[in-house]
Each structure stands twice: as C-alpha cells, then as structure tokens.
C-alpha cells in the first residue's frame with residue numbers, strides 16, 4: 001500500500017485497560033444509534049468488533065448492495081466509515097474515549113459487493129492526548145494482499161464535556 005500518513009517513530013506505548021472487553025468478546029457499542037456500531041441505527045453498518053490480544057480488534061463487514069458506490073463496488077465513504085469505527089472501537093480498549101482528528105484511507109483495490117471484508121485494527125501508540133491507530137482490510141474468503149488500509153489520529157477527550165459542547169446550540 002502507498003499511504004503518505006506519517007506515524008511518529010517515537011510513540012509512547014499504549015496500555016490495555018484492566019476492565020477492557022475480554023479477548024474474544026464483542027466490544028460494546030459506544031452509542032446505540034452510532035452509524036458504525038449502533039444496533040439501533042437502521043441504515044448503519046452494525047459492526048461487531050471482537051476484542052483481540054492487547055489493543056487489537058477484528059470485525060467482518062458484509063459488503064451489501066446498499067453499500068455500493070461505483071457499480072458493484074463499495075463506496076469509498078462507507079469504507080472510510082468502517083475504518084473510522086474499527087479504530088475508534090479498538091481505542092476504547094484503553095479505557096478512554098478518543099475522537100477522530102485525522103482519517104487516512106488507502107484504497108488499494110476495488111472491493112466488490114458481496115465481499116466479506118475482514119478488518120484488523122490496532123492501536124499503534126500515543127503522543128500525549130493523541131492516539132495513532134491503524135486498520136487493514138482483507139477478503140475473508142480469499143486472504144492475500146490487503147484490499148485497503150487506514151490510519152487514524154484520534155484525540156482523547158472528556159466525553160461528557162466534548163459531547164455537551166458539541167450539542168450546544170450557538
């Protein structure tokens with residue numbers, strides 16, 4: 001893949017929270033109406049990310065026809081949403097809430113409707129409040145070269161303060 005996203009080479013290590021979702025369990029949705037992970041988001045992706053060892057998680061997105069952009073292939077924005085969500089959920093294993101500041105997607109190959117898209121995400125490390133994460137996507141049926149990859153720079157926030165201010169009318 002050919003991303004130009006720069007991951008600092010002096011990241012501080014990130015740590016799994018003691019009360020993080022157990023390995024093998026689904027990381028609970030952070031908001032039932034979230035487009036990425038919420039069970040009540042009627043048109044959403046309904047991602048279920050399984051916590052892995054350390055700060056990793058995996059999910060499979062069934063690329064349904066409703067996710068199409070170009071004929072027969074996934075819409076780039078849908079893939080970006082799935083990547084954003086996968087990294088956001090994986091970050092939660094640290095026991096903090098971090099919102100996306102920068103999202104970088106490397107669309108390495110077209111992804112056909114009907115693909116079972118496996119996404120493996122992990123936290124790379126920290127720099128102060130900044131969290132660097134990555135995600136790589138494969139065809140679950142025929143693993144081989146990645147079909148796409150993503151990086152995110154997230155910023156740890158106090159969720160009550162952040163979302164109270166975000167929802168305040170000017």
Ligand SMILES: CCCCCCCCCC(=O)SCCNC(=O)CCNC(=O)[C@H](O)C(C)(C)COP(=O)(O)OP(=O)(O)OC[C@H]1O[C@@H](n2cnc3c(N)ncnc32)[C@H](O)[C@@H]1OP(=O)(O)O
Pocket residue numbers: 030031084085087088089097098099100101102128129130153155157159
């Ligand atoms: C319940 C929670 C859900 C958790 C899971 C979420 C999964 C999905 C994730 C999302 O989609 S979140 C929604 C999309 N994101 C947003 O709506 C965030 C909107 N942006 C903001 O609210 C603020 O800009 C932000 C909180 C990201 C930063 O504002 P702050 O005032 O808190 O921090 P500040 O601006 O001081 O930046 C902190 C550090 O991040 C750096 N930074 C911030 N934005 C950056 C940027 N765009 N590019 C590069 N660096 C950036 C900034 O330079 C600084 O670096 P240093 O510590 O080294 O000085």
